[in-house]
Amino acid sequence: MRASQYLITTKKESPADAEVISHQLMLRAGMIRKVAAGLYSWLPLGLRVFRKVEAIVRQEMDKSGALELMMPVVQPADLWEESGRWGQFGPELLRIKDRHDREFCLGPTHEEVITDIIRNEINSYKQLPANFYQIQTKFRDERRPRFGVMRTREFCMKDAYSFHSSAESLQGTYDVMYETYSAIFTRTGLVFRAVLADTGSIGGSHSHEFHVLAESGEDAIVFSTEGGYAANIEKASAVASAQPSTGGNGEITELATPGVHTIAELCQFMDTDVTQALKALIVSAEDGEGQTQLYGLMLRGDHELNEVKAQHALGLSSEITFATEEQIKGALNCAPGSLGPVNLNLPMVVDHSAAALSDFVCGANRDGYHLTNVNWVRDCEEFTVADIRNVVAGDPSPDGKGVLEIKRGIEVGHIFQLGTKYSQAMKATVLDENGKEQFMSMGCYGIGVSRIVAAAIEQNHDGNGIIWPDAIAPFQIAIVPINMHKSDNVNETCEALYQRLSDAGHEVLFMDEPKARLGGMLADIELIGIPHRIVIGDRGLEDGTVEYRNRRETENQHIAMDKLDDFIRDKLFK
RNA sequence: CGGGGCGUAGCGCAGCCUGGUAGCGCACUACACUGGGGGUGUAGUGGUCGCAGGUUCAAAUCCUGCCGUCCCGACCA
Numbered sequence: 001m002r003a004s005q006y007l008i009t010t011k012k013e014s015p016a017d018a019e020v021i022s023h024q025l026m027l028r029a030g031m032i033r034k035v036a037a038g039l040y041s042w043l044p045l046g047l048r049v050f051r052k053v054e055a056i057v058r059q060e061m062d063k064s065g066a067l068e069l070m071m072p073v074v075q076p077a078d079l080w081e082e083s084g085r086w087g088q089f090g091p092e093l094l095r096i097k098d099r100h101d102r103e104f105c106l107g108p109t110h111e112e113v114i115t116d117i118i119r120n121e122i123n124s125y126k127q128l129p130a131n132f133y134q135i136q137t138k139f140r141d142e143r144r145p146r147f148g149v150m151r152t153r154e155f156c157m158k159d160a161y162s163f164h165s166s167a168e169s170l171q172g173t174y175d176v177m178y179e180t181y182s183a184i185f186t187r188t189g190l191v192f193r194a195v196l197a198d199t200g201s202i203g204g205s206h207s208h209e210f211h212v213l214a215e216s217g218e219d220a221i222v223f224s225t226e227g228g229y230a231a232n233i234e235k236a237s238a239v240a241s242a243q244p245s246t247g248g249n250g251e252i253t254e255l256a257t258p259g260v261h262t263i264a265e266l267c268q269f270m271d272t273d274v275t276q277a278l279k280a281l282i283v284s285a286e287d288g289e290g291q292t293q294l295y296g297l298m299l300r301g302d303h304e305l306n307e308v309k310a311q312h313a314l315g316l317s318s319e320i321t322f323a324t325e326e327q328i329k330g331a332l333n334c335a336p337g338s339l340g341p342v343n344l345n346l347p348m349v350v351d352h353s354a355a356a357l358s359d360f361v362c363g364a365n366r367d368g369y370h371l372t373n374v375n376w377v378r379d380c381e382e383f384t385v386a387d388i389r390n391v392v393a394g395d396p397s398p399d400g401k402g403v404l405e406i407k408r409g410i411e412v413g414h415i416f417q418l419g420t421k422y423s424q425a426m427k428a429t430v431l432d433e434n435g436k437e438q439f440m441s442m443g444c445y446g447i448g449v450s451r452i453v454a455a456a457i458e459q460n461h462d463g464n465g466i467i468w469p470d471a472i473a474p475f476q477i478a479i480v481p482i483n484m485h486k487s488d489n490v491n492e493t494c495e496a497l498y499q500r501l502s503d504a505g506h507e508v509l510f511m512d513e514p515k516a517r518l519g520g521m522l523a524d525i526e527l528i529g530i531p532h533r534i535v536i537g538d539r540g541l542e543d544g545t546v547e548y549r550n551r552r553e554t555e556n557q558h559i560a561m562d563k564l565d566d567f568i569r570d571k572l573f574k
Numbered sequence: 575c576g577g578g579g580c581g582u583a584g585c586g587c588a589g590c591c592u593g594g595u596a597g598c599g600c601a602c603u604a605c606a607c608u609g610g611g612g613g614u615g616u617a618g619u620g621g622u623c624g625c626a627g628g629u630u631c632a633a634a635u636c637c638u639g640c641c642g643u644c645c646c647g648a649c650c651a
Contacts, residue, residue: 012600012612013586017644027585037643091575092649109651143575143649157651209651218650307648321648414651448651482610519611537610547610 001475002498002512007044010524020216022457023148025466029528031453038145038153045528046453048474050156053452054135056187056471057158064180066131066160071113073137077103079112083425094141106139111422111444114161118440119428125165128430128440129173133160135449150410150454151218160445163423165430170441174206174417177445181210181413184447189469190456193409195221196231198308199416206417210447211409214458221409222391226402233406234308236391237398240352244385248358250373252342257370261337263301266370270361277301278354278362278374280339282323282332282346285316294323294331296348298341303353303389313349313386338363340371341380348383350376355385410455411448418442457529466529467551475509476572477501478530480521482537485514489541493561497534500565506572526551532571534564 009030018024026032031046042050058068077095080086085093086105094106107113114132122130135158142153149155160177164170178194185192190212197209209232211221220233231237260269267274279299287293297310311320328336331346340362341348359373376383395404420439422428429437453472460467470476479501481494498510509530511521518535525533535547535556546564547556550571559567 009584009601011585015585016580016587019645034643090649138651140650144645144647146645151650155651159651319648411651446651451651486609515609517609517612519613521611523612535610539610 001508002510003516004512006509008524008528009043010527018148020147020150020458021461022150022216022454025457025461025527026148026454029466032149038142038151040149040152040154045474049453049456049468049472050450052472052474053188053449054156054158057184057447057449058135060180060184060187061133061158061160063183064131064176066133066162068134069117069132070134070136071107071110071117073107073139074104075107075110075113077105079116079426080105083112083115083422085112092140092142094139108138108140109444109446110134110136110159111161111418111442112426115422115426115428115442118161118163119423119426122163122440123430125430125432125438128163128165129169131160131162131173131177131443133158133445148454149450152450155451156449158447158449162443162445163428164441164443165432165438167441170417170419170443171206174415174443177415177443178208181415181445181447185210185212185412187471188452188456189471190452190459192412193221193223193230195409196235197414198232198234208415209411210413210415212412212452212455212459213407214410214455215408216458217408217410219409219411220390220406222404222406224397224399224402225405227397227399229397229399229401229404233390234306236404238352238387238389238391239396239398240387244352244355245358245376247375247377248373250359250375252374252379253372254364254366254369255372256368257338258368260368260370266361267301270370270372272361274301276357276360278340278357278360279303280341280344280363281305282328282336282339283307283310283320284323284327285311285314285320286318287316294327294346295320296339296341296344296346297388298348298350298354298383299389300351300353300357303351303392306388306390309386310349310388313384313388314347332365334363334365334367338365338367338369340365340374341376341383342371342374343381345381348381349388350383350385351389352385352387353389410451410458412452412455413445413447415445416443418444461529464523465527468529468531470531470572473507473529473531475507475528475530476532477506477508477568478525478533479508479510480518480525480533480535481511482518482535484512487538490536490538493541493546494536497536497564501568504565504569506568532568534568 011028014024014028018027030043032040032042034040077086096104138157139154145152162173192210192212194208194210197207199207222233222236223230257269260266263277263279267277279301281297283295284292295314307320358375361372362374364371391404393406397404419441423439428440432438457466479494479498481490484491498508501508531551533549540546544561545558548559549556
């Protein structure tokens with residue numbers, strides 16, 4: 001590609017509303033432009049990267065045996081009524097009406113449509129297993145789109161859905177997808193990890209997420225230092241390291257603690273360690289009958305609540321939220337800041353680490369007062385003990401090997417075993433060997449194609465711009481002439497090289513604007529992140545050499561003209 | 575949806591407090607010089623100051639309402 005025929009619209013300054021580095025660099029490099037919140041256009045340069053990622057995903061999916069199809073973005077409400085999700089999905093599902101006043105939605109995902117297709121097309125267990133995928137636009141009316149194309153409302157996803165006549169078959173395809181995802185992310189050149197995940201609202205049992213490791217990642221992911229254990233922090237188990245305390249012998253005492261509201265203030269006031277204080281949290285959720293109920297959750301002072309675990313420990317199907325100050329005052333006659341487990345009169349779950357405490361400090365359920373020397377068995381009413389906290393670095397690993405460390409990750413892929421959730425709701429059956437009707441088991445497998453582009457930048461950049469892995473770079477090689485308009489030698493050498501490299505199948509960006517200044521061209525190429533660059537000027541040509549530099553290096557190499565083609569070939573197919 | 579910030583040229587900003595001619599840098603156009611890391615000069619193009627009301631002789635500036643957008647929290651590829 002000749003730069004003079006291309007759209008290169010780089011900027012020195014990044015727009016004020018771009019906060020994360022990938023967003024800034026994509027705007028500065030001229031890859032994307034915002035149309036509205038969470039809606040972006042991909043300019044030619046950005047689209048080249050996007051297509052690279054898409055091609056890798058498609059090739060590996062095809063290799064896995066999955067079949068590509070394409071389903072519509074706009075989906076009829078009927079199908080969603082059938083699965084029960086028309087009611088379950090919140091405002092994230094963008095609902096629209098057509099001219100006949102019929103209801104539709106913009107598809108945030110395609111379980112309904114694929115299940116509808118398959119129940120009509122597949123009737124026999126002999127046609128299973130089957131796995132179908134598409135690479136297509138999704139729409140989710142996110143509460144808060146952010147971070148450029150990392151979290152948008154309209155985005156591109158590869159979604160696949162598999163169908164099975166047995167759990168073993170589902171596990172088999174799940175394993176194949178796990179390997180396929182590993183191959184895809186390996187080929188993109190990104191550092192990634194697969195971790196155990198919670199299944200969340202999509203439902204189902206077994207699930208893994210694939211994360212690109214980056215400081216700016218939205219998710220915390222947890223690894224064993226010695227073993228292979230890896231999980232999202234939402235899912236990672238905290239090993240019950242100590243037995244529940246049977247009690248200390250301190251005398252329970254109520255102390256006036258004016259102005260003390262936080263754990264930190266309490267520990268300072270009491271001159272005690274944060275690990276000897278109890279944190280009481282009041283949460284609100286709908287119980288089985290649809291009534292709002294408050295619950296007390298007790299954690300050691302230095303630990304944080306894991307809401308997913310707490311929801312499971314309480315046996316609730318609906319999400320829990322922190323109770324409002326009004327709710328708490330109404331139920332307990334006391335404001336947050338002085339809450340504790342003694343005489344709480346709410347269903348109560350105590351974390352393992354908190355249950356191991358004795359003679360601890362906690363709120364007195366009376367404004368401005370706290371208790372010391374509290375003990376569970378002696379002083380508290382009924383409660384259950386469970387794992388409801390987030391693990392912290394240094395916790396023992398659940399697999400018994402080493403301790404846990406925590407890193408940040410960007411979720412770029414997620415695989416689920418759905419089981420029969422959708423096939424039952426939508427009556428997707430096949431006849432088995434005995435001629436009996438049987439619900440198909442399903443798996444679903446997603447990859448955020450547009451997000452991978454942003455994640456790649458988060459993981460690969462420096463002060464000068466993007467550093468693309470070769471596999472997804474918009475161009476492999478940049479040719480930069482010096483004073484081309486003054487030197488026929490430079491001009492002819494560049495033209496000839498551009499022709500040869502292009503003919504050899506390389507993607508070359510030839511900076512052929514005759515009067516462009518060197519500094520500007522080099523800055524652009526570094527910002528855009530082209531991995532290999534060749535600078536050609538009269539000085540080098542007098543000695544029969546050109547300059548090569550890799551985007552990741554800081555020194556030029558002088559390459560003899562007659563060795564250049566071999567040199568480039570080695571660089572690109574190493 | 576709760577909390578906070580910001581809307582002035584394509585981008586980055588000043589002007590607003592204390593009402594009176596809309597300004598700077600980058601980018602863009604033309605010409606000249608320059609020519610191995612975003613160069614210099616001269617002359618230009620480009621703005622219903624987010625929108626709608628109100629106050630006033632006069633509003634980018636003061637008041638009210640709305641909209642957009644970004645950041646922090648609960649969701650997700």
